[in-house]
Amino acid sequence: MSGAADRDAFFSYFNYFTEIEEHFQRARGTSLFLLSPLDWALIESWKNSGVPLEAVLRGIDQAFEKWRAGRSRARMVNSLAYCTQAVMTEAQRLAESGPKDAPGTEGTAPFATHDLRRYIEGNAATIRAAGVPEFSPIADSLDQIASGPAVATGDLESLERHLSVLEEKMIAIARARQSEAQALEARRELEAQLRPWRGKMTAPQIAMLEAQFLDRAVLGSASLPRLSLFYLKAG
Numbered sequence: 001m002s003g004a005a006d007r008d009a010f011f012s013y014f015n016y017f018t019e020i021e022e023h024f025q026r027a028r029g030t031s032l033f034l035l036s037p038l039d040w041a042l043i044e045s046w047k048n049s050g051v052p053l054e055a056v057l058r059g060i061d062q063a064f065e066k067w068r069a070g071r072s073r074a075r076m077v078n079s080l081a082y083c084t085q086a087v088m089t090e091a092q093r094l095a096e097s098g099p100k101d102a103p104g105t106e107g108t109a110p111f112a113t114h115d116l117r118r119y120i121e122g123n124a125a126t127i128r129a130a131g132v133p134e135f136s137p138i139a140d141s142l143d144q145i146a147s148g149p150a151v152a153t154g155d156l157e158s159l160e161r162h163l164s165v166l167e168e169k170m171i172a173i174a175r176a177r178q179s180e181a182q183a184l185e186a187r188r189e190l191e192a193q194l195r196p197w198r199g200k201m202t203a204p205q206i207a208m209l210e211a212q213f214l215d216r217a218v219l220g221s222a223s224l225p226r227l228s229l230f231y232l233k234a235g
Contacts (some may be wrong), residue, residue, distance in 0.1 A: 016047050016230050023057050024080055027064040037220075038193035039080040041213035047230060049208065051091045059087030081197040084205065111232060113151060116159070119232045120146040123225045127170070130223055134173045138166050142227070160229050167227040171215050174222045186217035 020043050025033050035043075046056055063083035077083075124142035127135045145151065150158045190213050198206060219226065 016053055017043055019053055020046075020056050020060070020080075024060055024083070027060050028077055035080060036193060037189070037216060038209070038213060041209055041216055042080055042084070044212045044216075045205070045208040046087065048212070051087065052094055055091035055094050056083075056087050058090040059083050062086040062090065079193075079197070081200070084197070084201055088205075111154070111156070111229075113154065115232065116151045116154070116229075117146045119229075120151070120163075123227055126223075126225045132173075132177070132222075134177070135170065135224075138170050138173075141166055156229060163227040163229065170224060170227070171218060174218045174224060178218055178221065182218075182221050186214055186221070189217070190214065 021035055060083045063086040064077065067077055120142050124139040127139040145159065145162060190210060
């Protein structure tokens with residue numbers, strides 16, 4: 001694979017969410033369709049489980065081919081959860097076909113230094129704007145990262161690892177501050193969105209999806225950002 005191809009693959013890897021969203025919209029034929037919180041949590045569960053982007057995109061295509069050929073075509077596909085089993089099938093096929101090289105890190109990093117710095121500093125500012133003293137050390141750490149060597153050298157693996165640790169701390173603090181009413185509302189919304197799909201997912205899939213959904217909900221209720229580089233769009 002050429003250096004340019006390596007960079008393209010790595011860029012796609014760190015645009016996991018955007019690639020899946022746009023592919024689902026194209027497959028559905030409605031570019032303005034917005035994914036639900038459950039859909040975003042599902043994408044994150046795939047990412048955290050190591051499901052390759054290729055498997056997700058293939059699974060979406062397979063699910064829509066089945067939908068177009070089936071009798072249920074009169075009912076529109078309104079959730080990415082419809083594609084879950086097809087995605088898992090494609091992931092298994094890829095695994096059985098043998099290991100493949102992970103996206104390379106050779107050549108120029110997919111994000112410019114100023115994009116990384118702006119993203120991390122912007123998240124620090126958003127966290128401070130929440131006005132919660134417990135979050136201040138996390139914002140301070142983000143500022144240090146933004147001006148540190150990992151950003152300067154484009155060491156994305158190191159950055160992602162550090163940002164993930166900070167995000168886990170932030171979620172833990174936000175959850176401790178969450179009111180009982182907020183927690184119950186998040187659970188009600190989760191159940192309402194997940195109910196149609198419970199019979200089509202395995203117990204481990206549901207458990208991971210629930211965890212991701214609730215993490216997103218607790219950050220959203222506190223107006224806190226996601227820190228992972230998967231949420232960074234180069235610009």
